[in-house]
Amino acid sequence: MANWLWSRCVFGPHLQRIHRSPDQSRPDGRGRRGCNYQPRLLEKHTDSLLGWASALWSISYYSSPLLLSYLYRKGYICSSKLVPVSQYLGTVVVCLLGVACLRGLGRWKNSEYVQFISILKETKENHTQTNKKKLRCYDFDFSHWPSDFSWTEVSNPKLSKAGVSLLKPEPRLRGAADSFLNTVRTLPCHIISYLIVHSFGRRMLYPGSVGLLQRAMRPMLQQGQAKLVEEFDGQRNKLVACDGNEIDTMFVDRRREGEPNSQTLVICCEGNAGFYEVGCMNTPLEGGYSVLGWNHPGFGGSTGVPLPQNEANAMDVVIQFATHELGFQLNDIVIYAWSIGGFSATWGVMSYPEIQSVVLDATFDDLLPLALKVMPASWRPLVQHTVRQYMNLNNADQLLKYQGPVLLIRRTRDEIITTTGPEDVMSNRGNDLLLKLLQHRYPKIMTDEGIRAVRHWLGASNPIEEASVRTRPTEMLCFPWSVGEDMTLEGRRQLALFLARKHMRNFETTHCTPLPASEFHSPWRL
Template sequence: MSLINFILGPKLFREYAIGGQGSKLYESTMFLEIWGEKILGMLSIAYNIGFYTSPFICTFLYRRGYFVTESISSVAKLTTGIGILYIISVFMRGVGRSQSPAYVRFIRALEMSKSSATESKRLLSLFDFDFKYWKVDFDVKSIEGDDKKKNSPKFNKEKSFWNATKTPCDFLAYLAIHSFGIRMIYPGSIKLLQSYLSGALNDGRAQLIEHQRAERNKIHTRDGNDIDTIFIDNRNNKEAKMYDNNNGNSLVICSEGNSGFYEFGILSTPLSLKYSVLGWNHPGFAGSTGKPYPSQDENAIDAVIQFAIHKLGFPVENLIFYGWSIGGYSSIWAATQYPEIKGLVLDATFDDLLYLALPQMPQSLSGIVRIAVRDYCNLHNEELIKNYKGPVALIRRVHDEIIASEQRIETNRGNFLLLGILKTRFPNIFQSRQIGFGKMLLSKPLESAAPQLEVDNLIKITSYVSVNGKSYPLMIGENFTDEERNDMAEFLIRRHFRDFKSDHCSPLPGEYFNVPWDISI
C-alpha cells in the first residue's frame, strides 16, 4: 500500500466487530491526522457558511471596491494560501492515517474488495465510511430490459433556465427556488446541518446495523444519483410470524420528512411491529447525491421500489408505502405508479405545499412564491392522490405546529387532504353539505363512534360493493337522505383517519400504524 492510498482514501467513521455486533468509533491518536482533519473540517465549515451567505459577502466586497482589476492580486494570494493550506492538511492526514492500525485494516479491506467481487460486501460491511466510495449495489438501468419490469413511470421534468425567463417574475422564481428555495423546503439537504448531525447519523446507522441486522445499500437511479438505503429483513423473524398476517412478509418503504433521515427516522414505527423495512434518504440527504427536486425524488423512490422487487424479492402486493410530512409526496407519487400495493400510510401530511409556503413569505412576494412552487416544486398531494385507487390511511397530529396555523386543529392541512380524497372516491356521499359537516367534525379531535352506527354503515357499503364492485369512484349514496349521508361521511372519515395527540415530530407509536382499511366483499 502506497502513501497515496491513505491520502486519497475515504473518511472512516466506525469499525464493526465481526458479525456487526459491537463497534467503536474511529478516533485516530496520530497527531498529524488529528490536526489535518481539524483544519480540513474548519475549511469545509467556512466554505459552507460562505456558500449560503455568498450574496451578502459579494455585496460587502463590492461596496468595499474588491471587484476591480487592482484587487485581483489580493484575491489570488488569498485563494492560493487557502489552497496550499488545504494540500498540506490532506498530506498530514494521509501520513497520520498510514500510522493508524484501524485505518490500515480498512485500506487493506478496500483494496481486497477491488480484486474480489464476491468478498467485497462482506469485507466492507465491517466498516462505516464515506458513502461516496461505496460500490453500487443496484442500478435501476440494469432491469430496463426485464420483461417483469412495468412500464416506465411518468416522471416530472424540471423546467430549464431558458424556459424560466419569460417575465421578470419567472426569472426571480427560478433563481429563488434554485438557490435558497429548495433548501428552505428541504433543510435536510443543507450540508452545514448534515455536518452538525453527522455524529447522530453515524450512531443511528450503527444502532440499526448492530441491533436490527440492517444492511446498507447504494442504489443508482435513472438520472444518475446514488441513493443511500437501509434494509431490515424480518421475513424469517419468529416474532413477526406471531402477528395475524406475518408482518415480516410485508415490506414498509419509509419516506422521511424534509429534515428526516432514515438513521433516526420513521422506520422505528413499523420495525416495532416486526415488519420488514426499507428506509432511504432523499437526494442530497446524508449519503444520497443530487437535490430533492420532485423529478429527482421520484426517480429515487422508483429505484428504491425496483430494488425491493427485483433484488430483495418482495411482490408489489406486499409493499406498504409510509410517508411522513413532506415524505408523503414521495409515497403518494409512488402509489400512483404502483397501484397494486398493500396500502398507503400518510402521517402528518399536507394537501398542497403552496398553502404552507405562502404564509412564510411577505405578501408582496406571493406571486413569485406561487410561480416557484407550481413550476419547480409542485407538491400538490390532493391533486396527485386522485390517481391512486388503493387503500389509504391518514394520521393527524392533534398539536401539529408545522402544517397547522398556531396548532389550531381546524387549520391542519391533513383535514383538506382527507376530504379531497373522500370527495373523489365517494362523490354522492361528500356533497357540499357533507364537506361542511366533515370540516366541523374534524375541527376537534375525533372521539369514539357509536358502535351501531359503525355496524350499520359497514353493512351498507359492503352490500353495495358486493353488487357493484369496489372500483372508485363508488357511487353509493345517490338516494340517501342528508342524515344518512352525514352518518356515512362520519363512518368513512373514521375509517380513513386517525388522531395522534402529539406535535409534528414526535415518533409515532406502533399501535397507530395499521394496514389501511379496504372494503371487503
C-alpha cells in the first residue's frame, strides 16, 4: 500500500482546486467551501522547478531547428563534443527525477492530496456515478481524468476511425494525364501549404491552442470552471472522439428546476480563442437553459489540434454524448456558436438535421475572403490553395444542407469578420451568410429585386436606419417556401425584407463583446 501511494504521489496529476461540495446532512445544504489546493513547502518549490524545466523544454523544442543550425555552424555537432553533451543531459534527467521524488514526498505528507489520489484510483478502477461525483469535487490535470464516454459506445455504421465526413470543394474535371501532370506541378504548393498549416497557420487561426496563451489565461480559466461547478453544479466529462482525441466538456443540467427553457439543451461552440470556462456558455445559462459546453481540440483539457476534421469529429461525439448519455432528444437540442465555432455548429446541424435549431453569433460564410484580407495580395494563389485543402471552413455550404430554424446575430461594429473594416457594415461576412441562406431557401423571392432590398436593409448600421426600411407582410405570406412566383416586384421586395429580419438580428457592438441573455432568442419557425 505504501509503495503504491508513493508512486502515485510521484507521478500523479497536479491538483489545482478542491471544489465546494454540498453536505446532504445539513438542512441548508452547505458543505465544504471551495478553495485552491495549498501544497506544502517542499511540493511547492519542487513543482516550481519542474514547471520551469517543462517551459525550457517547450522553448527548446520549438526553437530546435534554429538551435541545431547554429550549433552545426559553430562545429558543436560532432562525435567528440556530443558525448559530453549526452552525459550532461543524462545528469539533468537524473536531477529532475530526484526533484520529482521530492515532490512526491511533499504530496505524500499532505492529507488532502492523499485523499484525492485515492479517490482518483478508486474511480479509475470502479467508474460508478458515486465515485465520479466524488472525483468531480477536484480540479486537476485533465489528462489523468478517466473517460466518461467514447464514440465506440454508439453503434453508427457511418462512423469510423478515419473520422466523420466533411463537405469537400468540388474538383475540376480533368483527364487522367492532365490530373497527373497537375499533381506533379502543384506538389511544391501542397508541401508549402502543409507546412504553413501545421506551423503558424493553425495557431494564427486558433490562437487559443497556443500553450503560452493558455498558461497566461490559466487563473481565469480555473476561476471560470470553479464558478460553473460550484454555482451551477456543472459536471465535467471526458469524451473520446473517433480520432482518439479527448474532448473536455462541461454540462449544466437544469431539467430538475422545471423552468420553461430547462428542458432544452444548448450546445455551445466557442470562438478561436474561447473556452467553455469563460466563453459563450454564460449566455444560455442566464436564460435558464440546460447547457453543454466543450473545448476545441488543443484547447484547455482537450487533446489534438483544431483542424476541420478534428473539429467535426469532436462535434459528433458531443452530440452523441448529449443524446445517448444525457438523455436529450435531437429535437430538444439547440446549437449556439460564436465566431469560428460556426463551422462546428453548421457541421452539426448538417449531419443531424433533426436538431431543433441553430443560433450563429458573429459567424462568417467562408474563411477564404477573411484569410485573403490579412495576407499579402501576392500570396493569393497559395492562400486559396491552403484554405481549400486544409482549412476549408465552409459554413454557408454546410448550413444550406440544414432545413430547420436559423438565427444569425450580426455585430454592427464587428472588426474581425469584416473585409474592409468595422465602419463598413456591408463588408461583414455575416451578410453573405444571410444572403446565401435566403437565396437557397426562397429562390422565387430572392430575385434581383429581393436581393437589392435585403442589401439595402443590411446597409443600415443603426436601429434608426434599420427602421426606415419598412416591411408590411404577415407571417402567413411565408408559407409555403415556394411562394413568390405569382407576386409583384414590390411584394417580393417586402417579403424578402420580412424574411431577412426573421433570420437575422443586429447587435450594436464589437466582435468580442459577450452576448447578453436578452439577445439570445429562439429562431423563427414557419
